[in-house]
Amino acid sequence: MSTAAATTPAPTPLRVKGCCNPVSAPLPEVLADELAATYKALGDPTRIQILHILATATEPVCVCDFTAAFDLGQPTVSHHLATLREAGIVTSFKRGIWAFYRLNPAMSSAAGAAVAQIG
Amino acid sequence: MSTAAATTPAPTPLRVKGCCNPVSAPLPEVLADELAATYKALGDPTRIQILHILATATEPVCVCDFTAAFDLGQPTVSHHLATLREAGIVTSFKRGIWAFYRLNPAMSSAAGAAVAQIG
DNA sequence: GCCTCCTATCGATGAACGTCGATTGAATGA
DNA sequence: TCATTCAATCGACGTTCATCGATAGGAGGC
Numbered sequence: 583m584s585t586a587a588a589t590t591p592a593p594t595p596l597r598v599k600g601c602c603n604p605v606s607a608p609l610p611e612v613l614a615d616e617l618a619a620t621y622k623a624l625g626d627p628t629r630i631q632i633l634h635i636l637a638t639a640t641e642p643v644c645v646c647d648f649t650a651a652f653d654l655g656q657p658t659v660s661h662h663l664a665t666l667r668e669a670g671i672v673t674s675f676k677r678g679i680w681a682f683y684r685l686n687p688a689m690s691s692a693a694g695a696a697v698a699q700i701g
Numbered sequence: 702m703s704t705a706a707a708t709t710p711a712p713t714p715l716r717v718k719g720c721c722n723p724v725s726a727p728l729p730e731v732l733a734d735e736l737a738a739t740y741k742a743l744g745d746p747t748r749i750q751i752l753h754i755l756a757t758a759t760e761p762v763c764v765c766d767f768t769a770a771f772d773l774g775q776p777t778v779s780h781h782l783a784t785l786r787e788a789g790i791v792t793s794f795k796r797g798i799w800a801f802y803r804l805n806p807a808m809s810s811a812a813g814a815a816v817a818q819i820g
Numbered sequence: 821g822c823c824t825c826c827t828a829t830c831g832a833t834g835a836a837c838g839t840c841g842a843t844t845g846a847a848t849g850a
Numbered sequence: 851t852c853a854t855t856c857a858a859t860c861g862a863c864g865t866t867c868a869t870c871g872a873t874a875g876g877a878g879g880c
Contacts, residue, residue: 715880749859751859763856764856764857765856765857768856768857775857776857776858776859776860778857779857779858779859780858780859782854782857782858783858783859795857797856798856798857799853799856799857800856800858
């Protein structure tokens with residue numbers, strides 16, 4: 583770098599460009615990550631179907647109902663449910679032998695808006 | 702039991718299970734795929750930031766503004782913009798040397814609800 | 821106590837994704 | 851015409867994801 587530019591402050595030396603404009607402040611990184619994580623959890627057709635079932639159900643839904651509804655192995659369904667649970671979109675509890683899932687009433691507003699579209 | 706039950710034709714012979722209930726009809730596969738594709742396109746922090754910029758901008762935004770805003774290479778930014786464009790969430794046009802992006806006014810309602818959360 | 825049933829977890833595999841450097845294509849200005 | 855600039859595409863690489871089979875953990879029923 584020849585230190586040359588050192589002397590000249592160069593008011594707007596470059597800037598040949600005629601289009602660049604300032605842009606709004608970015609979202610806080612944590613917020614962008616949270617939104618992206620929420621939408622990533624929604625970015626699978628099977629999980630969309632799971633949420634459709636939950637959004638139209640009046641009671642918690644047993645895992646066995648999901649495994650019966652999809653042409654997928656039981657571990658795969660369990661994995662999708664875990665993904666939604668870790669994203670805070672659904673919650674689960676056990677009753678006897680069975681595990682039940684329902685929509686998380688405390689899900690984020692972004693997730694809520696998405697579920698409203700799905701249901 | 703007194704075998705008395707023997708005479709009874711076993712009201713629910715099989716179905717040892719006590720939880721499985723019918724489940725709502727699935728979403729049409731095409732619809733589930735479309736929703737999943739939309740949310741998958743939204744499932745990346747950089748693309749969330751891109752949409753935040755577009756949602757808060759009053760005019761179309763030049764690609765050079767995006768490349769300046771992110772600590773990513775130009776091909777990577779171009780790739781993210783292409784992903785959003787192929788998902789129907791943004792549209793682009795060229796003016797002279799520059800390419801501009803804006804929100805697609807015809808985006809799906811699911812995408813619109815998501816952008817409303819981001820903006 | 822043992823056996824059965826249901827669900828979660830583990831390990832593996834193939835596909836898809838995010839990122840980069842290099843290149844190409846298009847439009848401008850000298 | 852030629853050099854310059856901007857953006858899209860290509861090829862490659864490492865990571866993440868969806869799926870499966872096998873296994874483990876837990877709760878009831880006999």
